[in-house]
Amino acid sequence: MERLDKSVASSLTRFYIVALCVVAMLTISGLFLIRRTINNLNHDSRMVNVAGRQRMLSQRLTKLAILNVGQMKHSDSTQFNALVKIWKESHENLANKKLPVENGLVTWKSAALDSMFLDLMPVFDSIYLNFLLVNDSTIAVPQKQQALSQILEKEPLFLAKMDKIVFQFDKESFQRLENLERIEWILDIMTILVLFAEGILIFRPVVNTTRRVVKMLTESENALQLSNQKLKEANNQLLEAQNELLRVEEEKYELQLAEDRIRASALIEGQEEERKRFALELHDGIGQMLTGLKLHAEKLKSVQFHDEKNQKRFEQLVTLIQDIIQTTRQISFNLMPSVLSDFGLNAALRLLCEQTAELSGIKIEFDGDVNKRIEMNRPMEIGLYRIAQEALNNAVKHANADKIKIKLEQNKNRIILEITDDGKGFLISNLKSEDGLFLTRNGMENIRTRTQLLNGEMEIVSKVDSGTNLIVRVDL
Incomplete structure (x- = not known):
């Protein structure tokens, strides 16, 4: 050539x-x-x-x-x-x-x-x-x-x-x-x-030159076709090996995901059981003892103290006992609210909004039918409650919001939980690490994990100075 x-x-x-x-x-x-x-x-x-x-x-x-x-x-x-x-x-x-x-x-x-x-x-x-x-x-x-x-x-x-x-x-x-x-x-x-x-x-x-070149090209093409045929057979074998390797890797990855999900589910379930047991211990143990202590202290109110300072100290002691009882009840409620198992998710979320609004001084609204209990299994009920609790705590601590709203609705066979605030907002990229996971310090990774365990979908919409909107959708 x-x-x-x-x-x-x-x-x-x-x-x-x-x-x-x-x-x-x-x-x-x-x-x-x-x-x-x-x-x-x-x-x-x-x-x-x-x-x-x-x-x-x-x-x-x-x-x-x-x-x-x-x-x-x-x-x-x-x-x-x-x-x-x-x-x-x-x-x-x-x-x-x-x-x-x-x-x-x-x-x-x-x-x-x-x-x-x-x-x-x-x-x-x-x-x-x-x-x-x-x-x-x-x-x-x-x-x-x-x-x-x-x-x-x-x-x-x-x-x-x-x-x-x-x-x-x-x-x-x-x-x-x-x-x-x-x-x-x-x-x-x-x-x-x-x-x-x-x-x-x-x-x-x-x-004449073209005829010679075509002849040479024909001979080269025949040799190339033979080489291509051999290469094709080798490629087919290589593809089969690659497909088998990919299948094994996919099965391994799926198995690892399943193991991680089971491990996370077991861990969360263990946490919930531990919270339930600890809440019962607080309510039935320490709570009852504190209540008895309060009753005994109230009986001593009729006793006249010779020293006015001792009288004031006793009144402060009674008030302190009452505050400890209230704090114990709040901790017991946060660990495992009894209203969740008794009246359902709507009533529990409404009570959560009322208590959080009373403690934080922020206007918190609940949009849902408290007279109607949505029928769902116990893990889903607890999971949605924990998601709302975590999102509400984030809004109170970090959003500097004047108004927070929690909305729970059932659309046919789907549950939609929405938490909205009018706070300072943030950039979604600032909440994620280099591998795409949410940073654990703001609780978003816990919300994402719980949503995945419920086979649901999580959506976050937020802009700086425009508030934040968290939407969780779960199929019954």
Whole structure:
């Protein structure tokens, strides 16, 4: 292939360039000659028209001269002087070989025409002078009649000579056409010869070279097809191995996800059980003891203390016991609210909103039907409650919100939990780590994990200074 590139391609390129240049030059030359001849023919037609008009003007001027000398009325409104002027200027332009056209002057070379115009000049001058005498109002009528006689005598000679001039113009124009035809034949024959030489010196070597190249390509293609067939078989085996490896990896990944989900579910379930047990311990154990302590303290209110300071300390002690009881109840409720198991998720969320609003001083609303309990399993009920509890705590601690709203609704077979606040908002990207997980310090990863364990969907919409909207959708 390297030999073909160097020996054939370069030589064929040179031949092509030379042949194309010759053909282009011949074509351009032919077009130039044709265009030039057409322009000349247009000028020839203009000259023939002007020469023919000279005959017409001379006859018209003769007629006007007769009418003028005879003092006869006529309808020709053309000024005699203007016609004489046009007739004279046209004759001088033809005689001087400078005929004005739209874009300039037309000139020509013709010894025959020069001789004819030179022979015509005395006749023209005689007729022109007599036209001037006829049109001169100071000349007497007999002199005008004599001038008219000379005009009538010279006019046939003028017309005859002008006919010869017109025919000479036409003859020379026809000769130029014949010359153009001969040149056109010469250019056509040269173009055909160049094309014939191009076919012998260029196209035939190209065909032979192409035949050799095609043969080499065919042999290479057959060898390539054989190699491709072997490579295809090897690729099929490799693909099968890759697919098997991918399947094993996918099964391993799914198994790992299932294990992580089971582990997380077991961990959360254990946490909930531990919270339930701890809440019962607080409520039934410490809570009952604190309640008994409060009763005993209230019975001592009737005892009179001799020291007023001791009386105030005792009252502070009673108040402290009451605060400890209230805090214990709040901790027990947060660990496992009894209203959740007794009245359902709607009632538990409403109570959560009321207690959080009382402690935080923020306006918290609950939008849901507390009189209707949504039937769902215990893990789903606890999971949705924990999601709402976590999101509400985040809004209270971090959002600087003036208003928070929790909405729970059932749409056919789907539960939708929505927590909205009008706080400062945030960028979602700031809550995620490099691997795409939510940072645990804000509780979002716990919400995401609980949502996944419920086979639900979580959506967060937040902008800076535009609040935050958390939506969790779970199918029953």
